[in-house]
Amino acid sequence: MFEFQVQSQCIHTRARVGCFYTPHGVVNTPRFMPVGTAATVKGVSSSQLAETGAEMVLANTFHLHLQPGEDVIAGAGGIHKFMGWDGPVLTDSGGFQVFSLSKLNRVDDRGVIFRSPRDGSEIELTPERAMEIQVSLGADVVMAFDQCPPFPASETDVEEACRRTHHWLDRCSKVLDNSGQALFGIVQGGCFKTLREQSANYISSFDLPGIAIGGVSVGEPVEQIHSIVRYLTPLLPVDRPRYLMGIGSLREIAIAVANGVDLFDCVLPTRLGRHGTALVRGERWNLRNARFRNDHRPLDESCSCLACTNHTRAYLHHLIRSDEILGLTLLSIHNLSHLLRFTNAMGKAIRSGCFAEDFAPWNKHSSASHTW
Incomplete structure (x- = not known):
């Protein structure tokens, strides 16, 4: 079984x-x-x-x-x-x-x-x-x-x-x-x-x-x-x-x-989401920050989650600043998608033989950017 x-x-x-x-x-x-x-x-x-x-x-x-x-x-x-x-x-x-x-x-x-x-x-x-x-x-x-x-x-x-x-x-x-x-x-x-x-x-x-x-x-x-x-x-x-x-x-x-x-x-991805924080390309973005007020781009252009395909950073900023439950849900969905995309990408890299080049540099404490 x-x-x-x-x-x-x-x-x-x-x-x-x-x-x-x-x-x-x-x-x-x-x-x-x-x-x-x-x-x-x-x-x-x-x-x-x-x-x-x-x-x-x-x-x-x-x-x-x-x-x-x-x-x-x-x-x-x-x-x-x-x-x-x-x-x-x-x-x-x-x-x-x-x-x-x-x-x-x-x-x-x-x-x-x-x-x-x-x-x-x-x-x-x-x-x-x-x-x-x-x-x-x-x-x-x-x-x-x-x-x-x-x-x-x-x-x-x-x-x-x-x-x-x-x-x-x-x-x-x-x-x-x-x-x-x-x-x-x-x-x-x-x-x-x-x-x-x-x-x-x-x-x-x-x-x-x-x-x-x-x-x-x-x-x-x-x-x-x-x-x-x-x-x-x-x-x-x-x-x-x-x-x-x-x-x-x-x-x-x-x-x-x-x-x-x-x-x-x-519990990290949903806990961060409930506090208005998004995981984007390995960074943590506080969507309460005023820099997102007029930013009408997707949260993460490379992500196909509900938050990124249907809403903008400005809208997510508005929801979080307004204490709207939808904002916390959308960020939680995005953060979960972020980690799942990451583990999926590692699996693909292992299969294609490029894991050591694309992901293992983290094992050497590198801050290298990864395309996933």
């Missing part, structure tokens, strides 16, 4: 093009995956999302458990029908909330007790419960419940988080047998190479359909992210998709692809 095929590789880097087959369609890699935490990519409808070129969408187990509840989504026929999206869906396990809501939880080997951010009630999330919720949601890909340590953290604390993550994966895998869903394990280990290697070897031993690199983008310098990815990818199975969690900037994506990563997700 789940298969990953590597179709082309760059001879000068580890970059590769692949196809990940799921029950709801094929995901062509390298690929950026929009984040729809609450079964919606904020401000964007499912049909608008499809037009950006998105193929797989993320949702979050913890937040959907709080509202509306997995029973409601199961009653609708699963998350695909509930949100009106017929492509593949990946659900995070709630493990990231162990990190992001650390002031509202307590952790032990059994699992995590959260203090609900909604009403203050106690919620227990164990590996078994996280899997049961994800089965009810009906996602194609489900993530193992893990402990994501903060940055900075001592080697002892990170080692303990790794031990717990490995123990929890063993429990997750037993629950998910015969569910018809693909379980991805998550490699932890912080910035400690020995722990990363131990975690990669342990997670790989489960022979899962895919593996994620977690515990990055939690406050560490970006060069640490690059170092972790460069070190880890040769340790991971070559015939399984590799998913770098929480990365959404062009430079970091390009460097990760050059090192053999296939999938990415980040």
Whole structure:
């Protein structure tokens, strides 16, 4: 049911093009995956999302458990029908909330007790419960419940988080047998190479359909992210998709692809859109700026998204300055299209043999302009 095929590789880097087959369609890699935490990519409808070129969408187990509840989504026929999206869906396990809501939880080997951010009630999330919720949601890909340590953290604390993550994966895998869903394990280990290697070897031993690199983008310098990815990818199975969690900037994506990563997700494009910022040729443009008031050109002449083909910079500036919801939606659509165009262009460059020339210069900290 789940298969990953590597179709082309760059001879000068580890970059590769692949196809990940799921029950709801094929995901062509390298690929950026929009984040729809609450079964919606904020401000964007499912049909608008499809037009950006998105193929797989993320949702979050913890937040959907709080509202509306997995029973409601199961009653609708699963998350695909509930949100009106017929492509593949990946659900995070709630493990990231162990990190992001650390002031509202307590952790032990059994699992995590959260203090609900909604009403203050106690919620227990164990590996078994996280899997049961994800089965009810009906996602194609489900993530193992893990402990994501903060940055900075001592080697002892990170080692303990790794031990717990490995123990929890063993429990997750037993629950998910015969569910018809693909379980991805998550490699932890912080910035400690020995722990990363131990975690990669342990997670790989489960022979899962895919593996994620977690515990990055939690406050560490970006060069640490690059170092972790460069070190880890040769340790991971070559015939399984590799998913770098929480990365959404062009430079970091390009460097990760050059090192053999296939999938990415980040809230950045829609978060920037909701704050009036557009991604244009790798730059961030604040559309509130007065310089756009009489600029009647498309936002990005090379982009075919809804915002760029139907509206001008002046109109988008007007919407943002007027606090019109449409402006935030249009910028979110554009920003998503921007990242998806970028990953598509990298795939084409890998196939044509020019990835090292057109994109890998980012790996050398170059500010070279790329035509994509």
